[in-house]
Amino acid sequence: MLFNYTIDGFENIQHQDYFALQQINDKLMSLYRSHGYHQISTPTFETYDLYVNEDSIPSDDLFKLVNHQGKVLVLKPDATLPVTRMAAMNHPNAEDIIKFSYETNIYRNFSSPEIIKKEITQIGIEYFGNDSPECDGEVIALAIRSLLENGIEDVHIDLGHVGFINFLFDDLAFSTKEKATLFKYIENKNIGDIADYLGKLALPDDKKAIILKLPLLYGEPKAVAEEMAALCINDKMRQVVEKISEIYAHLEVIGLSQYVSFDLGFTNQMNYYSDINFKGYINSCGEPVISGGRYNHLSEKFGIPRPACGFAIDLLKVIDYMEQHQLLPLDNETVHVILYEPTDKAGAYKLADELRQAGKIAEVFIIKTTVTDQVKTLHQNPLYKNARIYYLRDKKLELEKNAEFLCIDKIPTESEVE
Amino acid sequence: MVIRFALAKGRVAKKAIELLIDLGYVFSDYSEKSRKLIFTDTTGTIEFFLVKSPDVPTYVEKGAADIGIVGKDVLLEHPAQVYEMLNLNIGKCKMCVAGFENRPIPYGKKMVVGTKYPVIAKEYFHTKNQLVDIIKINGSVELAPLIGLADCIVDIVESGSTLKENGLSVLEEICEISSRLIVNQVSLKTKREMIDPIIKAFENQL
Numbered sequence: 001m002l003f004n005y006t007i008d009g010f011e012n013i014q015h016q017d018y019f020a021l022q023q024i025n026d027k028l029m030s031l032y033r034s035h036g037y038h039q040i041s042t043p044t045f046e047t048y049d050l051y052v053n054e055d056s057i058p059s060d061d062l063f064k065l066v067n068h069q070g071k072v073l074v075l076k077p078d079a080t081l082p083v084t085r086m087a088a089m090n091h092p093n094a095e096d097i098i099k100f101s102y103e104t105n106i107y108r109n110f111s112s113p114e115i116i117k118k119e120i121t122q123i124g125i126e127y128f129g130n131d132s133p134e135c136d137g138e139v140i141a142l143a144i145r146s147l148l149e150n151g152i153e154d155v156h157i158d159l160g161h162v163g164f165i166n167f168l169f170d171d172l173a174f175s176t177k178e179k180a181t182l183f184k185y186i187e188n189k190n191i192g193d194i195a196d197y198l199g200k201l202a203l204p205d206d207k208k209a210i211i212l213k214l215p216l217l218y219g220e221p222k223a224v225a226e227e228m229a230a231l232c233i234n235d236k237m238r239q240v241v242e243k244i245s246e247i248y249a250h251l252e253v254i255g256l257s258q259y260v261s262f263d264l265g266f267t268n269q270m271n272y273y274s275d276i277n278f279k280g281y282i283n284s285c286g287e288p289v290i291s292g293g294r295y296n297h298l299s300e301k302f303g304i305p306r307p308a309c310g311f312a313i314d315l316l317k318v319i320d321y322m323e324q325h326q327l328l329p330l331d332n333e334t335v336h337v338i339l340y341e342p343t344d345k346a347g348a349y350k351l352a353d354e355l356r357q358a359g360k361i362a363e364v365f366i367i368k369t370t371v372t373d374q375v376k377t378l379h380q381n382p383l384y385k386n387a388r389i390y391y392l393r394d395k396k397l398e399l400e401k402n403a404e405f406l407c408i409d410k411i412p413t414e415s416e417v418e
Numbered sequence: 419m420v421i422r423f424a425l426a427k428g429r430v431a432k433k434a435i436e437l438l439i440d441l442g443y444v445f446s447d448y449s450e451k452s453r454k455l456i457f458t459d460t461t462g463t464i465e466f467f468l469v470k471s472p473d474v475p476t477y478v479e480k481g482a483a484d485i486g487i488v489g490k491d492v493l494l495e496h497p498a499q500v501y502e503m504l505n506l507n508i509g510k511c512k513m514c515v516a517g518f519e520n521r522p523i524p525y526g527k528k529m530v531v532g533t534k535y536p537v538i539a540k541e542y543f544h545t546k547n548q549l550v551d552i553i554k555i556n557g558s559v560e561l562a563p564l565i566g567l568a569d570c571i572v573d574i575v576e577s578g579s580t581l582k583e584n585g586l587s588v589l590e591e592i593c594e595i596s597s598r599l600i601v602n603q604v605s606l607k608t609k610r611e612m613i614d615p616i617i618k619a620f621e622n623q624l
Contacts, residue, residue: 154608156604156607156608158607188500188501188502189501189502189503189601189606190501190502190503191503191504192502192503192504192505192598193502193505218606218607219607219610261607263607281604281607281608283604283608284481284608285481285604287479287480287481287499287603287604288603288604
């Protein structure tokens with residue numbers, strides 16, 4: 001017999017959590033639907049080539065397997081790539097506006113001595129065919145509303161733009177290795193080590209001063225935009241400042257700007273982000289729960305050049321937070337349990353069917369031992385904490401209350417019981 | 419709102435606490451011998467706790483602490499998603515490969531390395547394309563080459579006196595180590611008005 005059934009990084013979802021997950025899922029999907037998004041689903045497996053050529057996820061983080069034809073497959077490690085491919089395959093007109101939403105599990109084979117979740121439940125949207133600041137604004141607004149709708153108020157979005165650093169570096173002729181090292185330091189806001197590293201490079205002092213300011217470009221959007229404007233050395237950088245300010249202005253118009261601050265210091269791991277990128281945080285929750293951005297060049301790889309912007313929410317992280325803060329929707333629906341003596345079988349089943357027709361939950365059990373024993377067992381079972389127990393005997397219906405049975409004519413409605 | 423510090427037990431924590439006291443925070447219940455786990459300053463805006471050094475990045479990454487002070491060696495050995503904002507230039511030392519002086523590192527053949535830092539050692543020898551067997555040792559690493567357990571060791575070296583007393587010496591330097599101030603990625607944004615002045619104050623102390 002096998003005793004160790006658990007696999008590191010994979011978890012069961014308990015019934016209370018799954019109920020909450022479904023409720024939140026429904027809420028989010030109707031939110032996205034109300035903005036014109038269509039829900040879709042892509043296969044659990046993808047080809048290895050799709051990801052290895054993209055260079056966005058380390059090959060070691062992929063769960064790989066070989067199918068009967070010898071083709072290497074991976075468990076879907078990300079949702080954006082397959083959704084983009086699907087949009088490209090089914091909507092060949094590059095001008096089309098396509099708005100998709102999805103709910104999916106993704107799999108990452110993180111190697112770590114600690115137990116990190118390897119199966120991640122994501123909900124997200126992708127908006128194709130629109131390159132305007134209003135499109136970015138809609139995506140960011142939906143990211144914020146996804147949390148607000150669930151009663152989470154401490155929402156915080158960090159908005160950045162990968163172009164600002166990239167366009168600066170384009171003019172500075174760094175080697176790939178130098179770039180990667182600087183990216184890593186900037187991402188970690190490691191100013192001390194940037195200074196040491198720049199000391200070793202042959203670069204004019206004014207350019208070094210600009211790079212040293214990059215990690216500090218975060219905080220109140222208007223102040224950051226001003227600081228950014230002072231650092232621009234080419235037109236492309238100026239366009240970035242303009243664009244990100246326009247998006248912020250849009251968010252001001254729709255009344256969500258208070259949730260947004262800027263951070264130009266992140267260089268996203270997913271290489272396909274070409275433009276803005278953002279992360280959503282909940283204050284007092286140590287890790288980001290939302291990640292998104294614009295990827296205007298990804299669709300080209302599937303033959304259809306088409307701008308796009310989207311985000312994904314790590315749903316289980318959000319649920320963990322909601323559970324800690326008593327925000328989870330609870331399953332309080334009454335379960336009607338009918339216990340019956342063998343002679344009353346027909347009556348019990350008829351009654352249960354009537355309840356179900358009326359949209360209620362009904363269960364029937366035959367009395368095996370004594371009715372008091374059976375009632376006691378049911379009350380001890382946490383799955384029956386919302387149960388209301390009836391006892392049917394000689395065509396007479398009784399309602400159980402504190403282990404006593406009261407004669408009733410019919411099943412009372414919720415309000416009558418109160 | 420409270421700013422929480424996670425400090426690595428030992429010399430560095432002592433210096434960090436001195437820095438905090440120099441900055442004007444008063445910890446009335448703190449003494450070195452105290453067995454309390456969490457210390458709060460008299461204004462109730464700063465808390466600190468002392469933990470084993472490898473735990474500092476974990477506390478900060480998960481948001482249980484907003485700021486941590488810990489050696490670069492720990493950050494290299496236990497990488498964490500945190501902002502590494504300041505090099506405090508205290509607790510300075512070097513990560514080195516050490517062995518017998520008259521016996522150079524046997525490159526080209528497989529060798530055995532004893533170390534407290536398997537990640538750093540593996541990374542270093544991998545970039546040199548050197549095959550190694552790494553043996554994780556938790557203390558008195560210098561013993562390993564002496565009794566023939568390992569060809570050489572990877573460890574932090576401050577003065578080098580322990581090495582010298584045992585007839586060993588530094589063969590190669592891997593990198594410089596010093597204490598870093600690390601910050602949780604969310605706290606930096608959401609508690610900015612409290613964290614910024616603290617970082618500035620530390621910066622001015624350097």
